[in-house]
Every structure is written in C-alpha cells, then in structure tokens.
Amino acid sequence: MENEHNYKERYVAFIDILGFKEAVYESPENAAKFHEIAIALEHLSKVKHIIHTTIEDLKKSDEIANQAWAMWQDVKVTTFSDNIFISAENNNVGLMALGAYSCLIYNTLFANGFFARGGITKGELFESDDVVFGKALIDAYELESKTSIFPRILIANSIIDEIKKTTGFHIEQDFDGSYFLDVFYPGINKLKENWQKSTGLKLDLQKGKLKLSEELQKTKNQSVRSKLFWLAKYFNAKTENHKITPIENI
Numbered sequence: 001m002e003n004e005h006n007y008k009e010r011y012v013a014f015i016d017i018l019g020f021k022e023a024v025y026e027s028p029e030n031a032a033k034f035h036e037i038a039i040a041l042e043h044l045s046k047v048k049h050i051i052h053t054t055i056e057d058l059k060k061s062d063e064i065a066n067q068a069w070a071m072w073q074d075v076k077v078t079t080f081s082d083n084i085f086i087s088a089e090n091n092n093v094g095l096m097a098l099g100a101y102s103c104l105i106y107n108t109l110f111a112n113g114f115f116a117r118g119g120i121t122k123g124e125l126f127e128s129d130d131v132v133f134g135k136a137l138i139d140a141y142e143l144e145s146k147t148s149i150f151p152r153i154l155i156a157n158s159i160i161d162e163i164k165k166t167t168g169f170h171i172e173q174d175f176d177g178s179y180f181l182d183v184f185y186p187g188i189n190k191l192k193e194n195w196q197k198s199t200g201l202k203l204d205l206q207k208g209k210l211k212l213s214e215e216l217q218k219t220k221n222q223s224v225r226s227k228l229f230w231l232a233k234y235f236n237a238k239t240e241n242h243k244i245t246p247i248e249n250i
Contacts, residue, residue: 009090009123009124011120011159012087013153014119014137015102015105016082016145017040020037024082040112040114041079047105074088086098092165092166095159096168099168099170104191106183107192109208112207113210113211115151115208115231116153117149118143119142122162125137139156150230151227152180155180157178160179184205205242208235216232236250
C-alpha cells in the first residue's frame with residue numbers, strides 16, 4: 001500500500017559479503033586476491049539475467065509463471081561494495097522472487113569462495129533510480145548485522161507465516177529457534193543449470209567447500225570458528241542435493 005509519503009510496503013533482503021573488506025585490503029599486494037574479487041563481483045552482476053532466463057523457461061509451460069512475469073520484473077537488485085540489497089513487491093510472487101534471488105546470490109558467492117550473511121523482512125520503503133531509504137531497509141540491515149550472527153540469511157519473525165504459505169520459498173528452523181533461508185535446497189539446481197547455459201561458466205560449489213574446509217583448519221579465533229562450523233554442518237546436510245562429498249573431520 002502506498003501512503004502520502006510515497007513509501008511502499010515491500011519485501012526486502014540485505015546481504016553482506018563476509019570477509020570482503022579484508023580481501024579488498026589485501027588485493028593491492030595480492031594479484032590472485034584481486035582477481036578473486038573481480039570475478040565474484042562480475043558473477044554477481046549476472047544474477048538478475050539468470051533469474052529472468054529461468055522464468056522465461058517456466059513461462060513456456062506454466063501459466064502462473066507467465067502471469068507473474070511482470071511482478072518478477074519489478075524485483076530490484078542493488079550491489080554496493082560488500083552489500084547486496086534486494087526488494088520485491090508485497091505479494092506471494094514478489095516473495096518467491098526475492099527468495100530465488102537471495103539463494104542464487106548466496107550460491108554465487110559460495111562458488112567463488114566467499115560466504116554471506118543476511119536478513120529478510122517486510123516494511124515501508126522508498127525507491128527511485130538514485131535513492132533508497134525506509135524502515136524496511138534498516139530492519140533488514142539490523143537483522144543481518146545484529147541478529148543473524150552465522151553465515152545464514154535470517155527471516156524476520158513478522159513474516160514467517162507468510163513465507164510458510166509461499167510456494168518455492170524454503171526455510172529451516174535453526175537451533176536457536178530462528179528461521180533462515182535454505183539457500184542450498186534442491187530447487188536451486190535449476191538456477192545453476194541456467195547459469196551454466198547463459199554464461200558458459202559452471203556454478204561449482206566445490207570451491208566454496210574447499211575454502212570453508214581450509215578456513216576451518218587454519219582459523220584459531222573461536223568466534224570465527226563457531227560461524228564456520230555452523231556453515232560446514234549446514235552445508236554437509238545438503239551435499240547430497242548437489243552431488244558433492246561432505247566436508248570431513250568437523
């Protein structure tokens with residue numbers, strides 16, 4: 001609903017690339033690290049195109065997807081430094097689209113050796129070509145930065161019931177009672193296939209697995225280790241979906 005201040009109620013995701021700042025600081029003296037960052041950001045820039053390709057495929061055989069196409073078109077994805085901001089219409093299709101974008105972004109980063117953390121919520125937002133602000137953006141940012149803790153995309157409690165009624169949006173309940181987006185659910189494989197068709201590149205989660213294993217072995221900081229351990233346990237529970245062997249010795 002639009003009010004007199006031109007706010008609209010929209011679903012919002014805020015995703016942070018973990019360790020990105022440290023990688024950037026290291027990159028001037030490390031050509032390999034610079035290349036790693038550049039490739040990851042280049043791949044992120046292709047995410048919206050891959051989603052559209054997937055929906056175009058669905059439109060050929062799915063009348064609902066055909067009718068929903070205009071709503072998917074309304075999804076906005078903005079990348080700035082180490083953050084990705086996504087917004088979508090306040091309806092089931094918008095929520096489904098936002099979940100798909102968030103999953104593909106997480107998988108794209110993971111396949112390039114970067115981990116992510118985020119928050120998804122709903123609220124008032126103002127967007128133009130040059131400006132974005134509103135309570136929804138602040139709430140999503142605070143959910144990511146203050147509550148999420150682990151490399152997961154946390155869901156605001158206020159929209160859990162809405163998400164449970166939305167087809168194609170997969171969530172899991174964590175040990176602390178909170179809900180997070182299941183970014184490695186089997187449905188992501190269709191997006192990965194379209195990624196490969198459109199770019200000629202393989203969205204291979206093996207690199208993320210190796211990076212995660214290496215970081216677990218070398219990291220002594222217990223706070224960081226607990227976050228990596230959480231991700232390793234979650235990833236291992238999903239490896240069968242992607243025909244990857246689990247991380248050993250965790």
